[in-house]
Amino acid sequence: MLVGNNRATSAFPGAFSRRRFRAPRAAEPSLDGRRRFRTIWISDVHLGTKGCNADLLIDFLDSTDSETMYLVGDIIDGWRLRKKVYWPAAHNDIVWRILKRAKRGTRIVYVPGNHDEMVRQFAGMNFGGVEIERAAIHTTADGRRLLVMHGDEFDAVMLAHRWLAVVGDAAYTVLMGLNRWVNVVRRRFGLPYYSLSKMAKHKVKNAVAFISAFEEVVAKAAAGRGVDGVVCGHIHTAEIRELQGIEYYNDGDWVEGCTALVEHFDGRMEILHWPEEIARREAEREAASAALRLPAAA
Ligand SMILES: [Mn+2]
Numbered sequence: 001m002l003v004g005n006n007r008a009t010s011a012f013p014g015a016f017s018r019r020r021f022r023a024p025r026a027a028e029p030s031l032d033g034r035r036r037f038r039t040i041w042i043s044d045v046h047l048g049t050k051g052c053n054a055d056l057l058i059d060f061l062d063s064t065d066s067e068t069m070y071l072v073g074d075i076i077d078g079w080r081l082r083k084k085v086y087w088p089a090a091h092n093d094i095v096w097r098i099l100k101r102a103k104r105g106t107r108i109v110y111v112p113g114n115h116d117e118m119v120r121q122f123a124g125m126n127f128g129g130v131e132i133e134r135a136a137i138h139t140t141a142d143g144r145r146l147l148v149m150h151g152d153e154f155d156a157v158m159l160a161h162r163w164l165a166v167v168g169d170a171a172y173t174v175l176m177g178l179n180r181w182v183n184v185v186r187r188r189f190g191l192p193y194y195s196l197s198k199m200a201k202h203k204v205k206n207a208v209a210f211i212s213a214f215e216e217v218v219a220k221a222a223a224g225r226g227v228d229g230v231v232c233g234h235i236h237t238a239e240i241r242e243l244q245g246i247e248y249y250n251d252g253d254w255v256e257g258c259t260a261l262v263e264h265f266d267g268r269m270e271i272l273h274w275p276e277e278i279a280r281r282e283a284e285r286e287a288a289s290a291a292l293r294l295p296a297a298a
Pocket residue numbers: 073074113114115150152233234235
């Protein structure tokens with residue numbers, strides 16, 4: 001189903017050609033036994049890149065369900081710009097599962113980010129039950145209003161801080177390269193090995209400064225818009241914290257951390273670190289089967 005003008009029909013579905021969009025490789029399991037939430041937020045999936053942990057995300061989608069799901073940007077990564085498209089079956093399975101959720105009645109709101117900014121031109125439209133919005137306001141079960149946006153909107157403001165992080169990173173790379181030569185010379189003069197770990201720490205400090213500066217900028221913008229909190233992605237760092245009376249939520253990513261933000265039915269918010277959730281599930285399964293085996297052995 002497609003709602004939109006001619007420009008939309010010629011540009012958007014072209015990327016999801018019928019040839020490429022096929023039935024999933026692995027069928028979706030039943031809805032029984034899934035963890036149900038009022039709301040789920042995921043972002044920074046980067047479909048179309050090798051960095052995407054597609055199998056973990058499929059596991060997450062197959063293990064959960066919600067009334068509403070927000071896709072908080074960078075879901076698809078620059079597919080229009082590439083000559084050779086990287087699009088494995090697992091990535092197709094993810095799109096299929098999201099559209100299937102919409103069909104089942106989950107409200108899906110897609111707020112594009114900078115890597116899928118070509119989708120932003122379709123804000124206000126609905127593709128197969130997926131609402132595309134430039135930003136959204138979510139009202140929690142207990143009535144808090146949360147601004148949902150990707151977060152790259154603040155890149156210009158963050159430029160000074162980003163420069164700091166980039167300089168730190170470049171200096172680190174150069175110094176790690178120098179480290180080898182410095183130590184070759186030091187060894188020749190009979191001096192002990194000198195680690196440049198201080199530079200590594202400096203680099204981490206810059207990264208931490210960048211993240212906290214981002215969180216402050218986002219919270220300040222949310223405060224200016226009169227909401228209780230903000231949900232974003234973009235910096236691939238999941239977080240729940242309060243800043244200047246604003247609730248700051250970052251749902252993380254599916255490249256490094258593999259996290260989702262969820263709202264329980266009472267309005268309580270939680271970050272799910274999916275690799276840890278899988279480990280817990282496996283341990284519980286193991287314990288349950290061990291408990292079953294015990295009476296038989298006795
Ligand atoms: Mn981004």
